[in-house]
Amino acid sequence: MNLSPLMTTLVLHFGEMGSRWGINRTVGQIYAYLVFSQDARNADQIGEDLGFSRSNVSMGLKELKSWNLLRPHHQPGDRKEYFSVPEDVWEIARILVRERRQRELDPTLSVLRDAQLSHRQDGGERYAQRRVDEMLGFLELIVTWTEDMQNLSADDLRRLMKLGAGVNKVLEFSRRGRRADSGPSALEPRTEQDS
Amino acid sequence: MNLSPLMTTLVLHFGEMGSRWGINRTVGQIYAYLVFSQDARNADQIGEDLGFSRSNVSMGLKELKSWNLLRPHHQPGDRKEYFSVPEDVWEIARILVRERRQRELDPTLSVLRDAQLSHRQDGGERYAQRRVDEMLGFLELIVTWTEDMQNLSADDLRRLMKLGAGVNKVLEFSRRGRRADSGPSALEPRTEQDS
DNA sequence: CTGTTTTTTCAGTAATTACTGAAATTACAG
DNA sequence: CTGTAATTTCAGTAATTACTGAAAAAACAG
Secondary structure (H helix, E strand, C coil): CCCCHHHHHHHHHHHHHHCCCCCCHHHHHHHHHHHCCCCCEEHHHHHHHHCCCHHHHHHHHHHHHHCCCCEEEECCCCCCEEEECCCCHHHHHHHHHHHHHHHHHHHHHHHHHHHHHHCCCCCCCHHHHHHHHHHHHHHHHHHHHHHHHHCCCHHHHHHHHHHCCHHHHHHHHHHHHHCCCCCCCCCCCCCCCCC | CCCCHHHHHHHHHHHHHHCCCCCCHHHHHHHHHHHCCCCCEEHHHHHHHHCCCHHHHHHHHHHHHHCCCCEEEECCCCCCEEEECCCCHHHHHHHHHHHHHHHHHHHHHHHHHHHHHHCCCCCCCHHHHHHHHHHHHHHHHHHHHHHHHHCCCHHHHHHHHHHCCHHHHHHHHHHHHHCCCCCCCCCCCCCCCCC
């Protein structure tokens, strides 16, 4: 490794974190390296700086491409392909959310829908069926919501999150505007709800 | 395996998904089994129904306990320990978010803060430093926001998500109330923002 | 086209992670 | 306490996943 101390720290950390996700260490390190590098890098540079074989870099890049996390570039007069990542952290996050939803939520959704249909009439499984319904309702809500959020600009998203739970206050307020009074709730610190 | 077809489908699926998270197949299967079982189960039952060795079940349960995802029970006159999961899917999700934040975001946050401090004066790394700042800002916002959301009741959360991007409309509206006019933005389908 | 550079694939191997049975520890009824 | 039932730990092994070098394929300049 031929990297500055700062870069080394970051690369090692994100490699470590990477293996806690489904993603492997190599891929995590490559991505961190690209995120914190000012200029686009080619596969040889990556392999050299991180100490991976050329083929390992190729596989890592393939994985990252399949996540849509890379921006490829071509320097005129150079056959090599160079890679960078989206400028804006929010854009990276947006991609991550979308891809993870596709890989983790969508398949589950389809299994649950299937289960709901094919086991509707099976007796003696009332409970499991009910749980399938609940979970399906929950996941559908989450999926719709994330899709919805994908359509907001980074600025609006940032504004919304900054508000945090304050959003609820605003909504409570606007609800009060429409119907007479909607009771307390909403602002209270959360009612205890499990032993 | 001594399970109904429905349960078998669900257990196998969540086992598979489990291995795409950091969590392993066994743990995913055990949790699915508990989620979709009406009554609490003991380690022997789990092992028998899923075809795992007793020790493997023990390790799986240990992992799940460390995630705070189990509710232990004791039947009077029975030495065995029985396990179930929180009733409400929202409660399970809340726990998952909290634990994943602790395991995945908090360590990164501390590495970035550290990096920010110890490399403040290093020249020639202006870019990496700037990216550290950006990412730190982003993650801090996310963390604060999730903590904030943790404090809402399941009902309020559900209401908020149902609104989806509509929230923004409400906010836009309430912003208009305060200042004269805040321009268009917000409701539009999202401006193209990357090639 | 042809020759050269670059990237990808893949079979073999290394490293890691998951799982087991046996032994040790803990929990508890009498 | 004592004895028994239950759980956890752990060393060894199985299974999976990561990584490499060599060969094949693709990309491209002339």
